[in-house]
Amino acid sequence: MKQEQIKRKKTRIVKIGDKYIGGDNPILVQSMTNTKTSDTKATIDQIKRVEEAGCEIIRVSTPDMESVKALEKIKNKISIPLVADIHFEWKLAVESINYGADKIRINPGNIDSQEGIEKIVETSKKNDVSIRVGINSGSLPKDIIKKYDDKVTPEGMAEAALRSIKILEDLDFWDIVVSVKSTDVLATIKCHEILSKKGDWPIHLGITESGRAMSGIIKSSIGIGDLLLKGIGDTIRVSLTGDPVEEVKAGWEILKSTKIRERGLSIISCPTCARTSIPVEDICKYLEDVADKFGEDPKKFAVMGCIVNGLGEAKQADLALVGNENDEALFFKDGEYVQTIKPEKIRSFIDELVK
Numbered sequence: 001m002k003q004e005q006i007k008r009k010k011t012r013i014v015k016i017g018d019k020y021i022g023g024d025n026p027i028l029v030q031s032m033t034n035t036k037t038s039d040t041k042a043t044i045d046q047i048k049r050v051e052e053a054g055c056e057i058i059r060v061s062t063p064d065m066e067s068v069k070a071l072e073k074i075k076n077k078i079s080i081p082l083v084a085d086i087h088f089e090w091k092l093a094v095e096s097i098n099y100g101a102d103k104i105r106i107n108p109g110n111i112d113s114q115e116g117i118e119k120i121v122e123t124s125k126k127n128d129v130s131i132r133v134g135i136n137s138g139s140l141p142k143d144i145i146k147k148y149d150d151k152v153t154p155e156g157m158a159e160a161a162l163r164s165i166k167i168l169e170d171l172d173f174w175d176i177v178v179s180v181k182s183t184d185v186l187a188t189i190k191c192h193e194i195l196s197k198k199g200d201w202p203i204h205l206g207i208t209e210s211g212r213a214m215s216g217i218i219k220s221s222i223g224i225g226d227l228l229l230k231g232i233g234d235t236i237r238v239s240l241t242g243d244p245v246e247e248v249k250a251g252w253e254i255l256k257s258t259k260i261r262e263r264g265l266s267i268i269s270c271p272t273c274a275r276t277s278i279p280v281e282d283i284c285k286y287l288e289d290v291a292d293k294f295g296e297d298p299k300k301f302a303v304m305g306c307i308v309n310g311l312g313e314a315k316q317a318d319l320a321l322v323g324n325e326n327d328e329a330l331f332f333k334d335g336e337y338v339q340t341i342k343p344e345k346i347r348s349f350i351d352e353l354v355k
């Protein structure tokens, strides 16, 4: 399926800081910090690292006033929109906006105070801040679970989201983003298919609590990838237990694989076999380490163990290294052979290329 064949569902445009999502705006890659937000140095350092990796919106938890107060300092040091994540306590949501959050993520269904919801909406309107209604399969209202035979179902998750959205829309608030996350990939897909037919809110996609890199990336690629190919989704996050930089890289790989957006270096490499005559894996690892130095413009770099498929891939790549019968690497640029490199010189040759 090509990009032009993906018919993207038209959603309403919502502003988050200096970025817009929904409509024809690009699908943005998000992540979330895992530092203590009150530790401003650690949080700013981590946000800088995810920014470099291509993160376009960052969310931080604000479970207490200390974290809320840290938002102002954090915001002044970063250049992407800052989202505050709040549960239960409406005052923390209001104060997060006062301290500079560009968007807040709440579940109106778990804020047990109409006055509190009204205060959040009033403060959001006054400060031009959007609200993400975030529903999680682990915390659905009890009456909804009961309605669906005591089970957490896609229909129940969608109903919980619609109930929360209605709370905000009844207060004439429309800058809403919706996310419904589940650990179940198929339930997530079905739930978003239901939701996307019920309204035009921009949708944030993710599979929650999906594990460490291996299982998390597989589950997220299937869930997020399937929905993106169906034209559903305006922002994405690959949730991983680990370094958020890996979440951002994985998010970009999903966008690149579905040909939706391109960014930076894409490495194409063969799986290696008995014909392999250059250290393909080592070269790929080194390229990954220095990938950011190749810049943000999309580039394909092919690393192929021999000429069997190597020459064909080299023709289609911007840059390529292909093993030859003398255990050397043939270097190609824009599909044309340029020079032959001795194996011990490959790293320094890559360093020169980066320069």
Ligand code: SF4
Pocket: 270, 271, 272, 273, 274, 275, 276, 277, 304, 305, 306, 307, 308, 309, 310
């Ligand atoms: S490109 Fe060559 S070395 Fe790599 S897997 Fe194919 S045949 Fe083997």
